[in-house]
Amino acid sequence: MEVSRDEVYRYLGYRGIVPDEAVRARVEECLERVLSVSECRFAARRLDVVFPEEGVCDFGEMRVCSRDLARNLTGCVRAYLMVATIGIGVDRLIARANVSDVTAAAIYQAAGAAVVEAWSDEVNGKLLAEAREDGLFGRPRFSPGYGDFSLEHQRDFSRILGMPRIGISLSESLLMTPSKSVTAVIGLSETDHHCQVTGCEACDLGGDCAFRRV
Numbered sequence: 213m214e215v216s217r218d219e220v221y222r223y224l225g226y227r228g229i230v231p232d233e234a235v236r237a238r239v240e241e242c243l244e245r246v247l248s249v250s251e252c253r254f255a256a257r258r259l260d261v262v263f264p265e266e267g268v269c270d271f272g273e274m275r276v277c278s279r280d281l282a283r284n285l286t287g288c289v290r291a292y293l294m295v296a297t298i299g300i301g302v303d304r305l306i307a308r309a310n311v312s313d314v315t316a317a318a319i320y321q322a323a324g325a326a327v328v329e330a331w332s333d334e335v336n337g338k339l340l341a342e343a344r345e346d347g348l349f350g351r352p353r354f355s356p357g358y359g360d361f362s363l364e365h366q367r368d369f370s371r372i373l374g375m376p377r378i379g380i381s382l383s384e385s386l387l388m389t390p391s392k393s394v395t396a397v398i399g400l401s402e403t404d405h406h407c408q409v410t411g412c413e414a415c416d417l418g419g420d421c422a423f424r425r426v
Contacts (some may be wrong), residue, residue, distance in 0.1 A: 213252070215243065215323075215330045223322035242319040246327055249301030253378040254335045256294040258343070261285060261399070271397075274368040280359030281397065284351055288399035292339050294353070295373050296332045297380055297393035298324065328392040336398060343400050351399035369395045 220239055221231055231239070259271040267279040271291060285291060302324040309317035332353070340350040356365045366386045369375065375382075381389050388395070 213327075213330050213334055215247070215326050217243075219326040219329060220319075220322045223325050224318065238315070239319055239323070242316055243323040243327075245305060246302055246320055246323040249299070249305060250327060250331075251299030251301060251379075252296070252331050253299070254294060254296040254331075255373040255375065255378055256292050256335070256339055257372060258290055258292050258339075258400070261288050261291045272372075274365070274372060276361065276365060278359065278361040281354055281361045284354045285397070285399040287403060288351065288401045290343075290348060290400040292343075292398040292400065293369055293372055293395075294332075294335060294339065294398060295369055295375055295378070295380060295393065295395045296328065296335045297378060297388075297390050298328050298331055299379065299392075300390045302327075302392050303390050324392040328394055332394045332396070336396075339398060347402060348400040349402070349404040351401065353396035353398045355394060355396045366395060 217236075217239065220243060224231075224239075259274075262270045263282060263285075264270055267277060267282050269276045269278065269282050269285055271293065274293075302320060306317050306320045306324070309320055336350070336353055343350060354361060356363045356369070363386045366382055366388070370380070370382055375388075379390070380393050383389065
């Protein structure tokens with residue numbers, strides 16, 4: 213799994229600034245620690261998707277009222293629901309560091325976010341490779357919380373994917389534990405629109421794409 217250092221720096225707030233050597237060395241140290249305690253797991257399920265009315269998507273027994281998600285899935289016939297996590301170890305690292313080393317805690321947060329994104333990209337790639345064998349092509353993954361795709365649907369993901377079986381629980385406010393976990397829908401179309409596994413941010417089309425997440 214290739215983790216982008218630039219992503220770690222971005223989460224730390226470095227935009228248009230190159231971190232100095234001391235910061236880069238500390239990031240490498242903390243990233244290595246995060247990777248050493250990470251336990252990468254995922255679950256996914258491929259479902260038919262239908263659009264009973266404008267702005268509504270049905271995935272079997274899961275109904276989502278979201279114009280943004282429906283736009284992203286325009287032309288799709290199936291979709292994956294997926295969840296990826298790097299485990300509770302990173303949360304424990306952060307909690308301990310918050311007591312004794314707030315700088316390390318901030319870097320662990322940033323590194324954990326970059327690692328779970330890298331793991332989600334890897335899972336995304338595995339699922340799309342599987343889908344291509346059946347002549348299907350993926351859209352950028354779209355997570356609850358993007359646009360008008362309500363976090364309430366975290367409960368549907370948990371039920372359909374059996375998230376507790378891979379160690380993920382939901383709080384009253386629908387936040388996931390472990391915190392470095394990602395849920396998403398990946399639309400599958402019979403037409404290849406050459407969407408990026410790494411998402412809309414890596415694509416050159418920008419706002420010209422009809423399937424853009426937001």
